[in-house]
Amino acid sequence: MGKTFPFWKRTMKRLFIFVILSLGLAPAAKAACNINLTPFPITMDGSQTLIAGKINGEPVRFIADSGAFFSMLSPAVAAQFKLLLRPINAPVYVGGIGGLVKPELTTVRQLSVGNLTVPNVTFLVGGGEVGHGAAGLLGQNFLRIADVEYDLANGVIRLSQPAGCAGQSLAYWAKSDPVSVLDLWQNPRADNHATISYATLNGARIKVMFDTGASTSFLSFAAARRAHIDPSGPGTEAGGYSVGIGRGAIKTRIAPVETFQIGGETIKHTRLRLGDEDLPDADMLIGVDFFLSHRIYVANSQGKIYFTYNGGPVFALEPQTTAPLGDTTPAPETLAADEPKNAVDFGRRGAGELDRLQYGVAIADLSRAHELAPEEPLYIYQRAEAYYASKQPMKALDDVNATLTLSPKDVDALILRARLRADADDNEKVIQDANTADALLPVQSDQRFSLARLYAEADDFERAWREYETWMRAHPDDAKRMAAFAGLCWVGALGGEHLGQAKSACDEVSRLVSDDSSGQTGRSLIEFRLRDYFAAFNDGRAAAKRSPKDAWALYAKGLGEMRLGKPYPDRTEQGKIDLAAAKAIDPKVVARAARLGLAP
DSSP states (O other): OOOOOHHHHHHHHHHHHHHHHHHHHOOOOSSSSSEEEEEEEEEEEEEEEEHHHHTEEEEEEEEEOOOOOOOOOOOHHHHTTOOOOOOOSOOEEEETTTTEEEEEEEEEEEEEEETTEEEEEEEEEEESSSSTTEEEOHHHHHSSSEEEEGGGGGEEEEEEEESSSTTSOOOOOSSOOOEEEOOOOOOTTTTTOEEEEEEEEEEEEEEEEOOOTTTSEEEEEHHHHHHHHTTTTOOOOOEEEEOOOOOOOOEEEEEEEOOOOEETTTEEEEEEEEEEEEOTOOEEEEHHHHHHEEEEEEEETTTTEEEEEEESSSTTSSOOOEEEETOOOHHHHHHTTTOOOOOHHHHHHHHHHHHHHHHHHHHHHHHHHHHHHHTTTTHHHHHHHHHHHHOOOOHHHHHEEEHHHHHHHHHHHHHHHHHHHTTTTTTTHHHHHHHHHHSSSSSTTHHHHHHHHHHHTTTHHHHHHHHHHHHHHHTTTTTTTTHHHHHHHHHHHHHOOOHHHHHHHHHHHHOOOOOOOOOHHHHHHHHHHHHOHHHHHHHHHHHHHTTTTTTHHHHHHHHHHHTTTTTTHHHHHHHHHHHHHHHHHHHHHHOOOOOOOTTO
16 A cells, blocks of 8 residues: 555554553453453444544544555545645555555544544555445554454444453354354555455455455456356446545446455356456455445454354345255344344444445334434434335435434535435436525535535536546545536536537547547537537437447437428438437437437
């Protein structure tokens, strides 16, 4: 990830001592094994592990990222909190999916995480937003100050200082559950304290990094080939794009895997996401999908990792046949020990179920949490997310309205309500909610990206253009800039303004994503507005060839053909066919285009 420098060791030592004194993790007298636990409640949001905290007294959320060697903020967040930046006088780079970033340093005068408050904590500053409304990452300089237990399915991370436990299993929760044990890889570089061990993929030994910052597990192409997996072979399919700390995005594939073995577990006939990316010190990232299906104790004190299987799919791409030590059912004693006892417990479990796409049980647990704590808006909002994800929009709208009654300035709830109203084509109310959120958000907020999209869907193109530009000024190195260029391209195409800049944005989309048709489609519509019908036809034809089932691509091609009709009569008939095909795929596209002046 980067080279070590003195402040890293000083900060880590100070933070370790402070936690020991503040939270009562002092070593006990040498006797029976004693495991002192300090819980940090988490919220799962879109496969990200969020911990509540404060920066200089202002409430924020952090992503707990076991794959990050050091805690990090984006430049936009540093600007929002008026944090002073200073250069690192050494060739230090932070790398991950998406490229390398040269960071700067800042010091947070007072950092709070859970019930812990620490003065003068150093962060790296650089890269793009981490998303999910989080201010930044809490990396290994926080997570490695003691042993750490990841119990994401129950909504908690625990720091632990065991005493008198040498040579004993630290999977204290496992009564009759099978326990897998791994040896931690000891990195010879002092600056990298990632949680790394070994697994076996189709019989080939690979190095794996346990990374709570990765929403899904991820395998490099090089490691896949060593395990006799062809990234473009039979049974593989496109997996979209993955982004990380850098500005770039990498194209991924999803490939079938015969066997994946780790510890005492064997996962058969599964699928993994692959990408052409060299991972620092590892062949594979073990992501949140694995963490949610397991309870994991990283025993830094022993150099080991202990974990047990919770149940359900291990890799979230599809159900798998999972056989951890020959048993797929958690022991009844463990289930009873973890049974929720209060609103917080039900809420944590419900959030974990929501992230695992178990909407029915998530709704039940979040409903119980709401019954026990009716004035807490979080549980109603999370239930709204579950209803929305399970295609129950009216129930989702009722819950998000209830959330805003309790917490009128909840921007997440305002954005979700605007999304529900956009789905119902209620543009006036979409704009009302977007305007309210806009007034509440800092200029540098990452959520302005969501506002830009909502304004565009509600046909308020001038506001959408301004929100995209505002977001891009505050996020010069963010991986979502590709999507922001696409947004500007389409805002210009549909709104009919800023046509020159919008066309340049379309060009940038085509340059960055060569196999995507959206840039060509947007450029075709802009050229149609500029009355360059030959160019409009050519770009529309190329877009439709690339995406023959995309209604907008077919419509753009048809528009160009219709305007070429006089010198090329056959084009008129083909244009009618393409416009009819677009209407058959999505009649709303044709109606919207006509309303916006894009008609033959």
